[in-house]
Amino acid sequence: MKKIIMQPSGKEIDCPSGETVLSVLEKQGYALPNNCRAGAxxxxxxxxxxxxxxxxxxxxxxxxxxxxxxxxxxxxxxxxTSDVLEIEFGTEDAQPKLFPPVENSWHIVTDKIQRTEKILELRLSPLGQGIKFWPGQYAMIGDESTGHPLRPYSIANSPKPNGELSFLITKEREGKTSPWIHEEVNIGDNIKINAPYGTFLGDPSVDTPILCLASGSGLAPILSLLNAYLSRGHKNPVTLLFSAKTKADLLDFGKLKYLESKYVNFKYKFTLTQESNKEGGLEGRIEKVLPQLLSDLSNHSVYIAGGVSFVNSCKKIVDKLGAK
Ligand code: FES
Structure with missing residues (x-):
């Protein structure tokens, strides 16, 4: 057994051989930002x-x-590879913050709903104890025994007492796991998941306007965060700007319109990038339309989720508009 020592706290954790530093930290409840878990x-x-x-x-x-x-x-x-690895991590206290991930947690597939041509919603219910997670976290889904590697999928709902989880799964043409979920996993099947992971978390104490930018199945963690913020009575304006190629790609349109009518401080906006917006709404990529909506983000908390190039171009424009 090797040891990881975190500085400046000096806390030590055991690291079984073959485990990554990230997975060991997470198992002990320490939050380390991560996205791809694949060195990318x-x-x-x-x-x-x-x-x-x-x-x-x-x-x-x-x-x-x-x-x-x-x-x-x-x-x-x-x-x-050495007996001791000393890393710079966290504060003097290095307080555990996250729920430790559970591996091989059996869930039953309760529903599969095709949301757009490429994205389906997968709903799971736990067969044992439900997974505890923070809004914005993700699960690893796959079946390595049948050649379908574990892949990260964001949880699209906020925590529910019955432990139900929902995911938005984009079918990747070259992938192994997403086509398996789309085509081979059936309603009523039992599957194992590992969860929760990730630190794309909302700060419960945040007291600023919130801006969420999302595209494709990146809407999943944003939905989870939005539900959490709105349902616990966040008072400041919350805006979601969703980028879709066409109107047919507007995921959860009805659900978001419902949230907009339920919460007076929530605004749902979308922009179409490959089709004209017949209702006179926004057209074009986020970097073009965001400044028309919000010209100063210096007091906003901003959350972005989607593909890597979408996230990178959003980061550039929010920086330009003063986000910290
Ligand atoms: S490089 Fe480690 S999480 Fe992406």
Whole structure:
């Protein structure tokens, strides 16, 4: 058994061999930002103060040579190889914040609903105890025994007492897991999931206007966060701007219109990028339409979810508009 020591707290955690630093931290309830869990996004970058680790296969754009030279590593892929790995992590207290993930939790498929041509909603109910999670977190779904690798899917609902979970699954043409879910997993099947993971969490104490930007199945974690904020009585304006190619791609249109009529502080806006908006609404990519809606984001909390290029272009424009 190897050890990971977190500094400046000096807390030690055991690391079974073969486990990544990220998975060990999460099992102990420590939040480390991450997105892809595959060495591609750079979100899980951390400074390693001493010790050796196997970085595994990662993409150069996720960790520059300069960062490597300065001792940084990507913890979603890093496996300690020395007895002790000392990392820079958290505060003096290094307080546990997240629910530890549960592995191989049996759930039954209660529904599959085709939401758009490529995206279906998968609903699961727990056969045992429900998974505890924070809005914005995700589950790993797949069946490695039949060649369908575990893939991260955001939970699209806020926590429910009966433990029901829903997911928006985009069918990836080249993928193995999403076509399996679309075509082979049936209502009534029992499947295993690992959850919860991720730190795309809303701050319950936030007291600012909120802006959410989403496209495609990136709407899933945003829906979970929105429901949580609105249902606990967030008083400031909450705006969702959803980007879709065509009107047929407007996921959960009815549900979002319902939320808009229920909560006076919630505004639902959408923009179409590949079709004209016949109702005179917004047209074009987020970077073009956002400044027309909100020209100053300096006091907003901003959440963005979607594909990598969507997230990157949204980040650029929200930075330009003053988001901190
Ligand atoms: S989570 Fe994306 S690189 Fe580690």
């Amino acid at each position: 996004c750079g979100e899980c970058k951390i400074k390693v103060l001493s010790g050796e680790f196997d970085q595994g296969f990662i993409m150069d754009m996720a960790l520059s040579q300069e960062d490597r030279d300065r001792g940084y590593g990507l913890m979603c892929m890093a496996k300690p």
